[in-house]
Amino acid sequence: MAGGFKAGFVRLMQYLQDPEHVARFQRLCGVRATEPRDRLGNGAPYVRHEDVQNGGGDGIRRRDAEKEKRNNGVANGAAACTGDDAMGSTVKPMRRNSLTGDVGQDFLIENKLLYYLFTFGTELGNELFYISFFPYLMWGVDAFVSRRLVVVWVWVMYLGQCTKDVFRWPRPSSPPVVKVEVFYNSEYSMPSTHAMSSTAIPLSLLLITCSRWEYPLMLGVFLAVTWCVLVCLSRIYMGMHSILDIIAGVLYSLLIILIFGPALDTIDTFNQTHPYAPVLIVSLHLGLGLFSFTLDTWSTSRGDTAQILGSGAGIALASHVNYKVGLLPDPPMSMLPLQPPPFTLSLIGICALRFILGVIILLATRAVMKALTIPLVCRLFGIPSNDVRKARQHMEVELPYRYITYGTVGFNALFFVPFVFSHIGLL
Incomplete structure (x- = not known):
């Protein structure tokens, strides 16, 4: 009983920590990346928790497929857009870090109201x-x-x-x-x-x-x-x-x-x-x-x-x-x-x-x-x-x-x- 509760608790923690939920919320609010990225801003690769169990093989294949999908999406988006108004305004990340020099990547904002609200x-x-x-x-x-x-x-x-x-x-x-x-x-x-x-x-x-x-x-x-x-x-x-x-x-x-x-x-x-x-x-x-x-x-x-x-x-x-x-x-x-x-x-x-x-x-x-x-x-x-x-x-x-x-x-x-x-x- 205790072992099952512990395993369920760990799965819940892993679920709540999954970055896919963050990305899904961002897309729901109109935030889009302008280009695919393969690495974290802090240098750690993105690995799902379930990928650890099989040595990362599924994760590698999934990331390759997702990368190709994103590349196609970016190419199609670039072909379809003739200006910022087509998909939103291109924005730089907030508050560049003057100590680390990190400037981040450009991204698209499709809902400016939410952008200003959450910035506030x-x-x-x-x-x-x-x-x-x-x-x-x-x-x-x-x-x-x-x-x-x-x-x-x-x-x-x-x-x-x-x-x-x-x-x-x-x-x-x-x-x-x-x-x-x-x-x-x-x-x-x-x-x-x-x-x-x-x-x-x-x-x-x-x-x-x-x-x-x-x-x-x-x-x-x-x-x-x-x-x-x-x-x-x-x-x-x-x-x-x-x-x-x-x-x-x-x-x-x-x-x-x-x-x-x-x-x-x-x-x-x-x-x-x-x-x-x-x-x-x-x-x-x-x-x-x-x-x-x-x-x-x-x-x-x-x-x-x-x-x-x-x-x-x-x-x-x-x-x-x-x-x-x-x-x-x-x-x-x-x-x-x-x-x-x-x-x-x-x-x-x-x-x-x-x-x-x-x-x-x-x-x-x-x-x-x-x-x-x-x-x-x-x-x-x-x-x-x-x-x-x-x-x-x-x-x-x-x-x-x-x-x-x-x-x-x-x-x-x-x-x-x-x-x-x-x-x-x-x-």
């Missing part, structure tokens, strides 16, 4: 979103909510990135998958950290605010579910994850929130009030980073993890400083639940001005710190800095650069920017 969805898990969303909560909504949400985000993303480097599963193979995005193609696949963050952030936002703010609860649930589903589907659309990666990411995120969620109030209070909090914040985030970076080959995972830990440390330090100087104080419990202010032109204008000015300060901070730290660290460790792309792939450069740069960005987001706002009448 996948950006909800990228750096530009985080550097905009979290500060907006800090400056325009509720610093209390943003502090705790960042703690959850750091937990989820750190554990997700570490788990990827433990499993070391490759991305869905191409062919049959079309790589609509290539920026994260050098990372491992299991679990999907986009799925983890898109589960943790809206769910935690709902749990933190439901008893703190007055708003329609069902509207919050609908937005949280929509957010999660959109991001998860976008990762399959982009060709970055299998169905199994997505399911595992969602379940893993729920497990992390279930285990660590009760400690959220204690952690936030400690960060604000304990006299030794700054020392522990810096040492803990540095220790977690050094403990996790044992990659066999370089990928964007290491830098992203250092970036997340640095941001979390900077924001936690800023919460401690804010508490000491009385900046962005939490409202007394007697005022809860809070009511959203009425939307007026004046309120919209102030929020827009805060957001624009604040993001400019953060982007300037990132640019300045990046320009200062990379040459400095290269000189400190004797690494040539004439090729920045190669220099940043050295752990001695990447970790300090990411940690210091994004630690400063996080600190400025919660302390320096509100401090500026308070002195120019925007707070």
Whole structure:
């Protein structure tokens, strides 16, 4: 009985991991390859799970037949099309990786609406979103909510990135998958950290605010579910994850929130009030980073993890400083639940001005710190800095650069920017 259950479970996992499902979803959404490919973007050949049982003979014959079929399809498509409008627009993969130089292959988009929708969805898990969303909560909504949400985000993303480097599963193979995005193609696949963050952030936002703010609860649930589903589907659309990666990411995120969620109030209070909090914040985030970076080959995972830990440390330090100087104080419990202010032109204008000015300060901070730290660290460790792309792939450069740069960005987001706002009448 146990053996049969185990065999059935393994078959289910293999079925959910099959890249054919990803490719089928892409074709359903109007994504087509412009030319056949024989290899993965990360260098691994495409082999079905059932082909392993017979030494790959069936897989070789199948791939030969599929390759001939694709070649014929591409030739027929080229003969039938006289322009982009015949089959769709030819598009380059999103966000070329400046560190790996991977540019991917061209592909056809037959449904532009879905392309833009899923592009938006996948950006909800990228750096530009985080550097905009979290500060907006800090400056325009509720610093209390943003502090705790960042703690959850750091937990989820750190554990997700570490788990990827433990499993070391490759991305869905191409062919049959079309790589609509290539920026994260050098990372491992299991679990999907986009799925983890898109589960943790809206769910935690709902749990933190439901008893703190007055708003329609069902509207919050609908937005949280929509957010999660959109991001998860976008990762399959982009060709970055299998169905199994997505399911595992969602379940893993729920497990992390279930285990660590009760400690959220204690952690936030400690960060604000304990006299030794700054020392522990810096040492803990540095220790977690050094403990996790044992990659066999370089990928964007290491830098992203250092970036997340640095941001979390900077924001936690800023919460401690804010508490000491009385900046962005939490409202007394007697005022809860809070009511959203009425939307007026004046309120919209102030929020827009805060957001624009604040993001400019953060982007300037990132640019300045990046320009200062990379040459400095290269000189400190004797690494040539004439090729920045190669220099940043050295752990001695990447970790300090990411940690210091994004630690400063996080600190400025919660302390320096509100401090500026308070002195120019925007707070």
